[in-house]
Amino acid sequence: MKKFYFYGLALMLLLVGKVQAQNQVIEAIIKEANENSQLEVLAHELMDGVGPRLVGSPQMQKAHDWAVKQYQTWGIPARNEKWGEWRGWERGITHIDMLAPWTKSLAGTQLAWSPSSPQGGVKGEVVIIPDLADSAAFQKWLPSVKGKYVMISAPQLTGRPDYNWEKWATKESIEKIKADQAKLDGDWNNRLQKTGLNRRDLPMALEKAGAVGIITSYWSRAFGANKIFSASTKQVPTVDLSLEDYGMLFRLAESGKKPQIHLNAQSKETGVQPTFNTIAEIKGSEKPDEYVMLSAHFDSWDGGTGATDNGTGTILMMEVMRILKKVYPNPKRTILVGHWGSEEQGLNGSRAFVEDHPEMMNKIQVLFNQDNGTGRVANLSGQGFVDSYEYLGRWMNKVPRSITSDIETSFPGNPGGGGSDYASFVAAGVPAFNLSSLSWDYSTQTWHTNMDTYDKIVFDDVKSNAILAAIMVYMACEEPEMVSREKRIPLNFRTGEPTEWPTPRSPNRKGGMD
Template sequence: MKKRYLLGMGLMLLFGSNVQAQDEVIDKIIKEETENSQLKQIGHELMDGIGPRLVGTPQMKKAHDWAVAKYKGWGIEARNEQWGEWRGWERGITHIDMVAPWTRSLAGMQLAWSPSSPKGGAQGEVVMIPELADSAAFAKWLPSVKGKYVMISAPQVTGRPDYNWEEFATEESFSKMKEERTASGRAWNERLQKTGKGRRDLPTALEDAGALGIITSYWSQGFGANKIFSASTKKVPTVDLSLEDYGLLFRLVEGGEKPVINLNAQSKENGMVPTFNTIAEIKGTEKPDEYVVLSAHFDSWDGGTGATDNGTGTIMMMEVMRVLKEVYPNPKRTILVGHWGSEEQGLNGSRAFVEDHPEMMPKIQALFNQDNGTGRVANVSGQGFVDSYEYLGRWMSKVPREITKDIETSFPGNPGGGGSDYASFVAAGVPAFSLSSLSWSYYNYTWHTNLDTYDKIIFDDVQNNVIMAAIMVYMASEEEGMVSKEVRIPIGRNGEPTEWPAVRSPTRKGGVE
């Protein structure tokens, strides 16, 4: 026992010579980010100035070029690396007006890659998928949609989120609502199943029959929040309406009032366009061919401006690079940041980087990824790397306690097979870690929604994350040798070993069938 204690003291003395130098840089990191943070300005330029970053859009390319220029302005070498091409598409205006039985402008927007309305828009009656006996009855009904807009989403029983019911409703009323909601959803799904068409086939069948457009509503279980994804129509527009306005139209149709809307949804097809990752580097002085990597996907869906998915991860990593260039300009290892394209369609940019740079993978000391909202880091998993507790623990111990005190950790943990870009690297055997954030109602209110905008960013939390990541990158860069990459094969639910996630190739030509 005494021997082990002395050995521990010896290790403390051995590392003691480095502690003062390390603390000096750490103090500078904290001071620079606390007193001179550029997060708000970077966030404003990206989210407000450029906007959403849907792969294949002009804004995506503009964002890549902006990031390269921003890095070069800080004295950091940066470049755009093309990894594929995508269907080019440009969003125009969306105006949706109910003109009968009374007049109201409706809240909604066309889905990504939606075809355009005729110039000036088109007016037509709104109908819904009726209750039909089977697919033969659907085929018989189908010609009646010509010249009409068709609603294909389930109506919502309530426009109030569950937490609002829990606060104010009686227990009996809340239970009754949930039962009604379950029954309503089941009945609508059965109605759709009887058409004989799948989720993506149904809109195609409707547009082929002459429908003017498709109306959906994908409520995100929060006040005013809808998920905005992509259209599957090829000839007519698909628009998503707010819960409130979709419910209004639905009830009018159901009541036989025959509502009429005028829809003007404009968009532009731009052919196939190149897709990129933005890469920036601060070159290492002693081990330039070894890397510590910062990781965040650059693209977004375009219902809002992609502020928390993944604008916050993006500006965090940019700010970490700016701070490190300022206070740690000559790192031992090369510090590289990857702003990946087309994460939202399947981790394509990061998978392409792994595939295109196989020689780099064994030389990556560690990778830190952030991609789930604006909150301070709340969870860190070892991703199945056996010794991750030892080195991550040491690095995190240098982060101010007020930042790390509430972080939950799991070591060695299990490897992530998807979800965000760190998984692309984990599959290649890279110690890649997700800095997972506190929720801030992410899944209800900002994840892929129309409300994912600058005003939802909690800059104090992002600032803490910058300090944490910058210190950990610094520590990883200064580490004497390469960390252990030994992995633990995950155990399945049956108690038997499974397999390490496989490296997967990206979609390099996307948005086309």
């Protein structure tokens, strides 16, 4: 009886000691995150110092090199791991000025991979595609674009977002503006369809006919924000104008006032460039060949500086690594972070890592990914892993309630098919989870827009996410055994029949060179 008593007492003391040690590390994580945050410094260096990170651009390479050096200053080994090649392109200046019927500098920029203007730029009349009978009529009209700029987007009747109309307008006004815009969009789409060309081939046909440039406007439905994607022209520049500057030119051309602009869009093709993932690690002390991973894509489109897509995810994961290296320098398992290249063109960097490291996939305990904006983590799905609630729930219980109280969970959930880099690992059977954030008008205001800049970062929310992610990584490292990988095969919501688990897909390792 006495032996049993002493055994029980020893076990209790051991458990108490373990809990106390856990609490000390967690308290240290919270204190370091709150009192010595480096998020603003990292954001400044990345968004202001490096800038946008289009795959294949000098800024993308500069970002990879900066991250490696930054990790090294914290005593964290890091490397750039090549996985492919991409069309190299460097953005230069974009100056757009209306010269007639009066003078005004216009707000706009060239699209990614846009060809350059001749040195000094080109002056030309702005025209719109007329409403012609059919593709034969379009071909007959086509030679008239020689020496001119051609507008190919539908104009907008209002630059006010829906929420602004809903706040101030009458119900009748709202219904009317929506109906009028829908009709305008439909009529414009019909006009383009009658050219016989799709949206990719139309600009190339116009440049072949002698147009000196293509003008677009892709409004994101937020004040001042336009989506900035890529050009399909091969010889002449494609530029995106702000909603109202585009609308003004459109109205002037439509009313026969023959507006003229001077466009100087400089850029440079830099040949085939290597593409990388940046990988950093804190080596495990007891199980170095088992891994807990952090994940965020490093690249961006280049309308803004990629602040919320995905600068905030990037600095979050860097901050978590910094904190853990300081307060938990000898983790039981190896902590890895992947800063992926070319997520925006199809999860290419993360898919390459999965394909190039098959031996690691069964040894990854869990992966935490962050991508979609600057807000506090608001959603967590079990991604179809049957027992995900058991371990994620236990780990989240160690995070301050003030951080987790508003997080909505879905267990076991369904596997993600491709929204962000976690899906590359889910397809390989890795328990990989996306730390999905509050919107902060992400889809309209900053996602792939010219407004995705430093000033949109909500640092208090990112700091909260750093505490959450750091504690979750710590708990995953301390977990005695590897977590369950049992899967629930998802159902087709329409038929109720079982579907298949996502399968790994190969990356595009030679991009933009078609």
